[in-house]
Amino acid sequence: MKPEDILRHPARVLTQDQREAYFRDGYLVVERLIPEDVVDEINRITAGWIDRSRAITAPNDVLDVAPSHSAEKPVVRRLKKPDGMDPAYWDYANGVIADVAADLLGPDVCFHHSKLNFKWSDGHDEVAWHQDIAFYPHTNYSLLAIGTYLADVNPGDGPLGVIPGSHKGPIFEHYDDNDIWTGRIKDDAVAELPTETAVYCPAPKGSITIHHARAVHATEATTHSVSGRPLLINAFASADAFPYAALKSTYTEHFRTLVRGTPARWAHHDPEPCPTPPDFSAGYTSIYAQQAGEPGTPTPRDPGHRPEAAIKAALKSAAE
Ligand SMILES: O=C(O)CCC(=O)C(=O)O
Known part of the structure; x- marks a missing residue:
């Protein structure tokens, strides 16, 4: 759906000014949207996952941990796919933030994926400039990510x-x-x-940030970290935006679940092309690990799209 068509639908949560600002700037911050008790419950469940991380020494399918992680001092960089890890995260994704998504994507909205990122000021927590759409190209660009600040995020804490x-x-x-x-x-x-x-978008606990899937964004390394800056990200797509590749390994059973409206019967195709997608089927650590070039399985282009030479190079380098 085009912005002008989306704006014709009545808003559920946002003001018309906020919606227009999002379409103009590609991002929006809504301060203190999420009630404190809701955030506290998510934080309580998250603390359990941090505690469970003490049993692991390297990243796995559930948790990405930094090189300095230890049982005594857990350095969890990401809880992967929280929507599949506890019903509370999935309920949260279906709540008011799905209405926010509908205000900006149109009435028919699919859930895409979730992740919970942290920053621990360990020298490895910068997130470099990137565009989310490059990770998951779709037939059109009506996709966004909603970040929920689970703690106060001040200027030095790595705000979006x-x-x-x-x-x-x-x-x-x-x-x-x-x-x-x-x-x-x-x-x-x-x-x-x-x-x-x-x-940069510092904001109090319970605020949300929304960024368009094409928006160029980053977060700076932190020099101190009181809270670990828990940032719960939920991504949504217009129901008529279809992925080039399913990338199943990085998502849960909730991928493409309709959270608002009705399913699309026709895909919408934006005429502007998109680079071909990566193939994460051999495993995915996290944006932190891949941006920093940490050792691990290299991710080539999706097999349906990548040239033969790149396949060979990826296999060779994996064997080394
Ligand atoms: O957690 C962060 O600081 C930023 C994460 C981000 O931009 C992303 O995962 O796309």
């Missing part, structure tokens, strides 16, 4: 940073010169971007 209007600019490849996925925009392309105009 977005380049306003960048969702209307080019879509960048997030591969290196060997067609291996890095999950970040290349430095020479970043040098051309107006990063000096980036807006």
Whole structure:
């Protein structure tokens, strides 16, 4: 659906000004939308997962942990797919944030995926400039991610940073010169971007940030961390936006569940093309690990799209 069609539908949560600002800037912050008791319950469940991380020494399918992680001092960077880990996360994804998504995507909305990211000021918590759509190309660009600040996020805590209007600019490849996925925009392309105009979005506990799947965004490394900056991200798509590749390994059974409205009978195709998707089927650590080039299985392009040479290079490098 196009913005003008979406705006014709009555809003559920947001004001018309907020909706228009989102379409203009590619992001929006709504302060203190989520009641404190709801956030506290999510935090209580999350604390249980941090505690369980003490039993692992390396990232697994559920938790991404930093190189410095230990039983005594857990450094969990991500709880992967929380919507599949506890009904409370899934209920949350179906609540008021699904209404927010409908205000910005149109009345028919599918859940896409969730993740819960942390920053622990351990020197490995920067998230470099990237666009979410490069991770999961779709037939159109009516997708967004809603971040919920589960603690106060002050300027030094790694708030979301977005380049306003960048969702209307080019879509960048997030591969290196060997067609291996890095999950970040290349430095020479970043040098051309107006990063000096980036807006950082500190906000109190219970606030949400919303960014368009094409918006160029990043978060800075933190120098201190009181809370670990828990950021619960839920991504949604218009029901008429269909993925190029299913990428099942990174999602749960809730992937493409309709959370508002009715299913699409026709796909909407945006005429602007999108780079071909990565193939995470051999496993996915996290954006932190891949952006930092930590050892692990390299992610090539999706097999249906990648050239033979890249397949060989990926296999060779995996064997080394
Ligand atoms: O957790 C963060 O700081 C940013 C995460 C992010 O941008 C992403 O996962 O797409």
